[in-house]
Amino acid sequence: MHHHLNVDRKEVSDIPVNANPLFTRPGEATDFPRFALPDGPSDPQTAYQIVRDEMMLDGNARQNLATFVGTWMDEYADRLYLQAADKNMIDKDEYPQTAAIETRCWTMLADLWNAPDPTKAIGTSTIGSSEAAMLGGLALKRRWSEKRKAEGKPVGVPNLIMSSAVQVCWEKFCNYFEVEARYVPVSEEHLVLDGHDLASYVDENTIGVVAIMGQTYTGAYEPVTKIAAALDAIEKDTGLDIPIHIDGASGASIAPFLQPDLEWDFRVPRVASINMSGHKYGLVYPGIGWVVWRHESLLPESLVFRVSYLGGNMPTFALNFSRPGAQVLLQYYQFLRLGFEGYREVQQNCQDVATFLSSQIGKMDAFTLRSDGTDIPVFAWQLADGYTKNWDLHHLSAQLRERGWLVPAYPMPDNLGDQTVVRIVVRNGLSHDLAGTLMRDLRESVDYLDSLDAPMPEPRVKQGFSH
């Protein structure tokens, strides 16, 4: 009869015995080639250990205050993830239930974002907000060109209007799909796109305006109703009917819960489409985004592919073909698990931690807040005017990194480019308790830097600006 001391012991005993101790095996004791395929196979335990050890050298996800992307789900989600790891999202005919769940998810989002009739909305899951933004942008571009042609008017070079503080995915969209990016610069007077002077950017080749709900640099919302009002005035003057696409990568899963009265979504008639990152405040592991159009008529039929195989005929609009289906199921799990009230609680807690931190940091002599975390739970600060010591914010970031905290310092865009800011993204998992430890480490870092009586050398590694 077998006696197992514990579960670990049992698992180990099920694996064929390799006489060598783990860290002295070939591959462990010698180096695997790094840039060429190894000549032959190796023990799975050895290969596993090598990969695990390399993973260990990455930063600690819980102390990563640079990223917006989810790093924690509960154990039931982990279980589902493993069980769904083999599902390919494009096999809608083979996995009709996963396809049905995808439709339920974006219909729920259409409803959450106040589409006039969610059953008449249309949407899809994507790999993230970047792909979702490309699809939103492509629909704007195609609608514009089809309209121009139908009116017998020339189709010139299309342009898209947005803040100079947009996330890089919009620069990519314009570059890859040959659309002229018309950037409205951010300045001290206009920290976000707010509709001022919009008429000087719009012409008959404008395919749309992007409004950001939760600017990457500061977390600030752009005032969608003001932008819409400016476009209403332009339409009155010129007859040009310019749609708005909302980049709600973060904010589309914050505003419905924390600012329910703020009108930024399909309540604003000019808003044609909205993207959101399921893997940000949608609370799913990396690899999921969503895009929803207010009405199916806003997604040109000429962009939809009808893939017929395995006997099925499925309409799709995507840049990729095969991609993981697991994240869609995880999104559905979170929707069922948390519901509206659960999401509200999680987001409120993040916001409470963000405003706690920003109020503490705002009180320190060294700093001035750039934002306070009351839009999305993200805030940024800069050195106070006239605070000239022997250090800058890159040194602060390096000091925090020594204590395991990943907090980036980076310049603001264009007109504000001479200003460096530090940003903290508060995500589910940064508890009040951990935030207290962060404040202690931050104060100690500032005290240490203040005590230096010669200029600090440039940090060797600068913490990158993570989107």
Ligand SMILES: *Cc1c(COP(=O)(O)O)cnc(C)c1O
């Ligand atoms: C993160 C982010 C994106 C890109 O989203 P991914 O899901 O990482 O592709 C786009 N826009 C904004 C405002 C973002 O914050």
